Amino acid sequence: MFRVRLGHPRSRIRDIHKPVDRLGRGLVVGFAVVGFAVVAYSVLSPLSATASTSDGHTPVSWSVQPADADGKADHRSWVELALAPGETVREHMLVTNLGSETTTFRLSAADGYFTETGRFNMLPADQPSTEAGTWITLPDSASIAPGESRSIPFTVSVPTTATPGDHAAGVAAGVLTGGGTVGVESRIGFRVMTRVTGDLAPALAATTEATYHPSWNPFAPGTLEVRATISDTGNTRLDPQGSVTVSGPAGLASTTTPLEGFSELAPGESRSTTLSVDGVWPLFLTSVTLDVMAAPVVDDGETGPTSSSATATTATIPWSQLALALLALLLGFLWVLDHRRRRRAFQQQLERAREEGRRHGRSSYALWVSLVVLATHVIVGAPTAVDAATAGVGVEVEITPQPAVPSPVPPTAPSADVVLPLTGGTISPLVAAAALGLILLGVGIVGVRARSRKRAVDHLTSGPR
Amino acid sequence: MKKFPTLGAVTLATALLIAGGSPAAFAATAPGGSTDVGVDVDIAAQPGTGALAMTVEPGRATLTEDGSTGAVRQFTGTLPRVTVTDTRDPADIASGDGWYVLGSASAFTSADGQTISADHLGWSPQLVSGDEDGVSLGGDVDTSLDPAGGGETPLNRGLVDQELLYLGDPAAVPASGTTSTASANLVLKVEPTVAAGTYSSTITLSLFE
Secondary structure, eight states: OGGGGOOOHHHHHHHHHHHHHHSOHHHHHHHHHHHHHHHHHHHHHHHHHHHOOTTSOOOEEEEEEEEOTTSOBOOOSSEEEEEOTTOEEEEEEEEEEOSSSOEEEEEEEEEEEEOTTSOEEEOOTTSOOOSGGGGEEOOSEEEEOTTOEEEEEEEEEOOTTOOSEEEEEEEEEEEEEEETTEEEEEEEEEEEEEEEOSOOOOOEEEEEEEEEEOOSSTTSOEEEEEEEEEEEOSSSOEEEEEEEEEEOGGGTTOEEEEEOOOOOBOTTOEEEEEEEEEEEOOOEEEEEEEEEEEEESSOOSSOOOEEEEEEEEEEEOOHHHHHHHHHHHHHHHHHHHHHHHHHHHHHHHHHHHHHHHHHHIIIIIHHHHHHHHHHHHHHHTOTTHHHHHHSOHHHHHHOOOSTTOOOOSOOSSOOSSOOOTTTOOOOOHHHHHHHHHHHHHHHHHHHHHHHHHHHHHHHHHHSOO | OTTHHHHHHHHHHHHHHHHHOTTHHHHHTSTTOOSOHHHHHHHHHSOSSOOEEEEEOOOOOOOEEOSOOSSOEEEEEEEEEEEEEEOSOGGGOOOTTOOEEEEEEOOEEETTSOEEOGGGEEEEEEEEESOTTTEEEOOOBOOTTSOOOSSSSOSOSOSSSEEEEEESOGGGSOTTOEEEEEEEEEEEEEOTTSOOSOEEEEEEEEEEO
């Protein structure tokens, strides 16, 4: 095991040489041997440290690369081939054992594919290949010493019946570790992508569907969830670039979003991605257009890109906005109804109040008013006082004292006795005070009754809500 | 003449080295060999200007019953550690896509022919060591007996073509290279009605770029 670790003999000799010079000649040989042992141990010890695992086996470490015919890594990430049907080429896989034990690597070739996330993978050992994986012939296994790099040749033979276009496969070198319930096969590989020459027909099929998620807030736009699916229906690998355009009726409020998440597609593969387009107002009908353009991954200089587009229309009914409008309409209608009903009720109350008032007016109203009028006439000595008392409410106001109006001439000097000029008689202060009291009583009663009636009307109109 | 013992020691040491290490000749052919023995070993092991290498530990991934309920029987275990070392010169990496380790499980089969499909196995990748800047850890994958989750893609697809570790941007790798070690917590969830027996599956870890 440690033999391989011993790289440069010279360096080790130099290391040994220095202590040797300082020591006595007789001991030199012995020390040289000890020194060698120390160097050897120092090389070995870190390895034994990493080698200690739970079940006593060492970790396996290796790398795999494409190589040229001389068995040297040629810095290709993977192998790209262009072959005619029936043609065979020889390629090389360079496997390097970086571990500390001789390891037998299982070599395999299988159909290649791209995962949902666009990663390349090849079929696991338990799934048989049916396509380009079967075109590759390589040894079943290779036992490689630690530190050794071995170039393992493999052939790619395209059958004569192979269809033109791109065919994906991979080769790998792996080890099976673990055991128990779950075995682990770890493998490192690279792609072997073969283009079979012939008519290339890049083709693409796009489909899209959309789901609208309206906002419950009528003042906020909703989100349109767009699911875009593309399929490589041609015979070349494609590198798709897509965009999604969302618009309302007649191209209203159109927005275009570039579509990310589409990676390389092999012939026959499909990929789906979901895009959330925010800020989409419900305009009753929203159309989603998926435009995808794809160029073949391997450009032959002749075959141009292909494109495909798909449109989906989804109903975007502004439910929350409609609900709001409906609510506003309903409230307005109810308000109008209520307003009318209240007005009618008020009119009725008013009518009833008037009716009542009229009935009251004939008795008490007229009584009190007549009292006031009577009193006034007592004071001013109106001759028609009796007629006025029976004439009702309105008439009494019209009556103007004839010449009995007191002179507006301000009294220049207060005289001792009050003279009513045209009536000629004098009124004793006692009568005047009694009349005044009567007037005040009448006015007060009228006022109190008016107020109580108003309260009654108010109560009636506001009562039945 | 005085140097005879020294010369003798050198000759002995050389002889020992040659006798004890014929493959050393291979190591010696590597370019850039230095006087440091330990470093010399590493350089000898890597051809060209660095390599993309994987190291797997040989531990077992036995699943043991843990946390079963009346509705689901649950078995858990740990994936043996996987280390990916990328010491390549970024200029030499032709693909701009970096590399990735994908995990896929085969169906669990028992000796008497019963099977549990691979979507019953989920995992939760764990970064054991390494820088998270350049290398990313794959997302958790739930089993088909778990809810789908609210995301764009359902999480309960089971272990089919799932990333354990990946390098998204080769330009992010420092000149000295990057080493990342990952493990994963494995969980197998099956219906309580599943037939008793010893089932086994193979998880295939594939490093591609």
